[in-house]
Amino acid sequence: MATAARFRDTRLQDEALASVLDEVKQRLSVESVLTSAGIRLHRMGRQRLRALCPFHQDRDPSLVVYADDARWHCFGCGAHGDVVDLVRMLEGHDSFADALRSAARQAGVQFPDKQVPRKPDHRDLFDTAAELYAGVLPPAALDYLSRRGFPKEFVRLKRIGYAPEKPRGFLASHLKARGLDLRQAEAAGLVVRSTQNSVRDALAAAGGGYIVFPVTKGGRAVDLQGRAFPEAPGKPKYMNLPGERHYLYGEDNLAGPWALLCEGIPDAMSAELAGLPAAAVFGTNGFKDSWVHKFRRCSRVYVCFDRDALHRAAEVACLFGTRGRVVTIPAAFGDHGDLNDVLVAADNPAMFASTVRKLMDHAPTGYEVRIDALQYSDPHELYEQASSLLAEIQRLNPISRGLLLRKLADRTGLPLDLVSDAAREAAAHEAEVRRAADAAPPQPGR
Structure with a gap:
């Protein structure tokens, strides 16, 4: 066996x-x-x-x-x-x-450390890359960051830098000169091997360079993200290093009673500038369900994605149960509806913080946002559309469950006892499906 x-x-x-x-x-x-x-x-x-x-x-x-x-x-x-x-x-x-x-x-089982070495520590490589890029941030990029609300001292504190378009081996040659292993840099995603003898920087791209935001944990760089500067047709606005993401931006900010979870790094930095604890994913679909435990010390998680990602923000908020709330930026603050727009519109970080706190005070749960967003032309379609939401609500504590089911009944015009029966049935069906999936043996080759 x-x-x-x-x-x-x-x-x-x-x-x-x-x-x-x-x-x-x-x-x-x-x-x-x-x-x-x-x-x-x-x-x-x-x-x-x-x-x-x-x-x-x-x-x-x-x-x-x-x-x-x-x-x-x-x-x-x-x-x-x-x-x-x-x-x-x-x-x-x-x-x-x-x-x-x-x-x-x-x-009490012996682990074969000699045969199975620990995962390589790439922090020296990331720190070196962050320092190199921070040292070549051009005045035009610094001016752009200033217009987005980030003063020069903050930019230096966060080690925001710049990955130039040329030479395409700018970082690779620097790492090599420092005696660092390019194979490890390739494994970390910092450089990409184009041919057997050609290595280029992962953040080097045609059409201009990228402003580089270091992602740190415990004061050490563990990842990088690039923001196109200047922007150009066909050029990705944001560029991630190749490979899987293992860290959120701002994980060191998650030790307090609450935190903001933003869609992008500039939004989280806007909050940090004003003294608000914030973390960020690498785009709306960048949050992994397994990362919920990173927020285990937070009794409130305020998910603040761009206005056009409200549905995804509500889904992520629901991963945290009723402690997850959805903050929506009013249209008056700009087309994108993100926290950096609020910072730009505010006269100073203190006013920004006051505005954000007011939005947080009225932030609904993800469940409430999803209930309000339900759209159907035939009541018979409702169960299929809302079965997952019903199952999630059924698993909540009795008070939250009762309040949300009543809201759903009011929203749909259906009797509360009928909505409650549907929630129990949806939860039972989902539990049975999960038990069957857990019991099924893995498929060969998967």
Whole structure:
């Protein structure tokens, strides 16, 4: 069975790691990890336990542990997996291998560090790149940033820089001169290999360069994003480094009781300039469900995307349950409807902060925004359109559930008891679908 399980787990390419995973699953239980994290478990039958989910604001225990197959699933936020997935999310590991290393230590299983080295630390490379780009920020770009509300001192503090169009190997040649490994820079996404002997900077593009925003964590650069300057036809306005994103901009701002979650880095920087805690995704679809745990210390998360992304903002807000709120920028502040527009319109950061706080005071939940946005021509279409929303509302605490179902009944003109029945049915159906998906073996080759 251990050998079969080893090759069913598609997260692992290394057989040594797969062997460790088998042994960890045998020795370390989901229950023990949750208990060690201070999470109380309540038995529901012989092979199942319930607990408050640590990855969202859970008041009615929605995390279920299936002791018979060593898996867990939260029916509130959708988080799920095995014991190593649980360790990864609780401890905030960026890679599965690092989470497995920690789980192995807890289980008393030897981890093959010599055969499986730790994930390379690219922060020296990112710091070097950020410093290089910050040193060549041209006056025209600095003037543009000033017009967007960012004073010179703030630009320097944030190490905002510039990736020039030419030479296309500007960063690569500098890293090489510093004795840094270009293969590691390529793995980090900072440079791209065009041919066997040609390496260019990832942020070098035709039509002009890019203003570079460093993404930092713990004071060290961990990623970069470029903003086209000057803009040109056919040139992407924003450019990300190749590869998967592992960090939000502004993760160090998430230790307080609340935070703004913005669509772009300039919006989060606008908030930071005014002393407001903010993080940013790399575009409306850049938020991963698994990142909800990064906001675990925040009792309120105010999602503030551009005005044309209101529906997506509401969906993201709902990932945080009722602690997620949607901030919409009024049209009076500009066409885009983002926080940087508010900063430009304000006379100073203090006025900006006052305006944003007033918008936050009246910010609805994501559920309320989605209810208001429902559009249907035939009442019979409503269940199909709103079944996911109904299921999410049904999993909330009784007070929030009651208020939202009443709002939905008022919005649709349907009796409250009928809407409540529909919510219960939608939640039961979704739970059954998820249980079936969790129980199904992975498909070969996936």
